[in-house]
Amino acid sequence: MVKEALFGKTLSELQELVVELGFPKFTAKQIADWLYKKEVSSIEEMTNLSKKAREILAEKYVFGLVNSTKVQESVDGTKKYLFPTGNGKFIETAMIPDKDRKTVCVSSQVGCKMGCLFCMTGKQGFQGQLTAGEIVNQIRNIPEWEEVSNIVYMGMGEPFDNLDEVLKSTEIMTADWGFAMSPRRITVSSIGIVPGLVRFLNESEAHLAISMHTPFHEERQKLMPVEIAYPLDDVLEEIRNWDFGRQRRVSFEYIVFHGLNDTPAHVKEMARLLDGIKCRINLIRFHPIPDTPLKGTDEATLEQFKAGLEAKGITTTIRASRGQDIYAACGLLSTKALVKE
Numbered sequence: 001m002v003k004e005a006l007f008g009k010t011l012s013e014l015q016e017l018v019v020e021l022g023f024p025k026f027t028a029k030q031i032a033d034w035l036y037k038k039e040v041s042s043i044e045e046m047t048n049l050s051k052k053a054r055e056i057l058a059e060k061y062v063f064g065l066v067n068s069t070k071v072q073e074s075v076d077g078t079k080k081y082l083f084p085t086g087n088g089k090f091i092e093t094a095m096i097p098d099k100d101r102k103t104v105c106v107s108s109q110v111g112c113k114m115g116c117l118f119c120m121t122g123k124q125g126f127q128g129q130l131t132a133g134e135i136v137n138q139i140r141n142i143p144e145w146e147e148v149s150n151i152v153y154m155g156m157g158e159p160f161d162n163l164d165e166v167l168k169s170t171e172i173m174t175a176d177w178g179f180a181m182s183p184r185r186i187t188v189s190s191i192g193i194v195p196g197l198v199r200f201l202n203e204s205e206a207h208l209a210i211s212m213h214t215p216f217h218e219e220r221q222k223l224m225p226v227e228i229a230y231p232l233d234d235v236l237e238e239i240r241n242w243d244f245g246r247q248r249r250v251s252f253e254y255i256v257f258h259g260l261n262d263t264p265a266h267v268k269e270m271a272r273l274l275d276g277i278k279c280r281i282n283l284i285r286f287h288p289i290p291d292t293p294l295k296g297t298d299e300a301t302l303e304q305f306k307a308g309l310e311a312k313g314i315t316t317t318i319r320a321s322r323g324q325d326i327y328a329a330c331g332l333l334s335t336k337a338l339v340k341e
């Protein structure tokens with residue numbers, strides 16, 4: 001019998017579990033403490049539980065941390081970790097150090113169904129969902145874990161296509177009984193699956209990043225098939241109607257492709273679409289992938305594009321490309337390449 005992991009369970013799931021096992025209710029909180037607040041990795045080490053209770057627990061469950069099987073380090077200090085998953089596949093996680101910050105870029109799925117033309121994970125296709133435990137493990141089980149300052153869901157997969165587990169993972173990171181991190185240190189990036197977006201806005205307090213890449217419907221359909229089912233207009237309507245308050249941020253990711261989406265017409269249309277939405281735009285340099293005619297824009301056009309958006313009053317940044325030499329940059333994560341290697 002394959003034993004179930006405790007790591008990745010929320011407090012309410014642990015409360016159900018202890019009732020089933022006939023333990024006192026307060027045991028759930030004790031187990032949560034061992035899972036999320038202490039540096040232990042086995043049920044045996046949960047020493048404020050009776051020996052008998054630990055034995056009963058260990059009959060059906062394991063602690064559930066999973067070690068990475070490979071690490072690569074970039075010349076710029078970015079690291080890429082490879083973790084095996086429960087369904088016999090692998091996922092990748094990037095750790096990006098920057099001055100006093102350490103940002104972890106987590107995967108939310110193995111591969112991805114969404115088929116965006118420019119993305120390596122998209123090319124790999126969908127290979128399975130991750131559990132909340134497998135998502136949180138990517139933070140808790142790297143050597144830098146205690147110094148992690150920010151978490152971005154920008155690794156493999158589309159978070160809103162695995163929303164139950166993603167929401168559980170953010171609950172574990174932010175709850176008092178969990179890592180007790182501020183939700184303002186977490187950003188979930190999505191291409192904008194509208195029903196998932198609505199649920200995410202209601203059920204999480206984390207920042208939102210939407211991958212836009214072009215403001216034009218026909219052009220976006222060609223780059224991102226999701227535009228057919230969930231057009232950007234509908235995504236923006238939901239965002240416009242949501243009160244983000246002062247603390248919660250929405251940003252838009254925009255890969256700038258040469259001769260495709262880097263013109264003044266794009267700037268103008270973006271300004272029109274984003275009118276009334278308090279947001280920022282992150283311009284991303286395209287990280288080339290095999291077998292694609294797409295090319296990144298040149299640096300001068302990138303700067304002009306940024307200046308054009310700023311002239312329209314939109315706060316715009318150009319994201320630094322990190323970890324490209326080890327394929328740890330945005331959109332380059334793919335275990336297929338790694339296994340081949």
Ligand SMILES: C[S@@+](CC[C@H](N)C(=O)[O-])C[C@H]1O[C@@H](n2cnc3c(N)ncnc32)[C@H](O)[C@@H]1O
Pocket residue numbers: 118119120121153154155156157158159189190191209210211253254255284285286287288289330331332
């Ligand atoms: C890999 S996705 C994961 C999160 C989510 N599925 C999304 O698309 O927003 C994270 C970010 O990487 C970007 N990205 C994908 N492929 C890229 C590439 N080849 N070069 C640069 N950025 C890329 C995506 O557009 C997105 O903004």
Ligand code: SF4
Pocket residue numbers: 112113114115116119120121122123155156157158191331
């Ligand atoms: S960009 Fe995001 S949604 Fe599109 S294929 Fe890649 S991971 Fe999936």
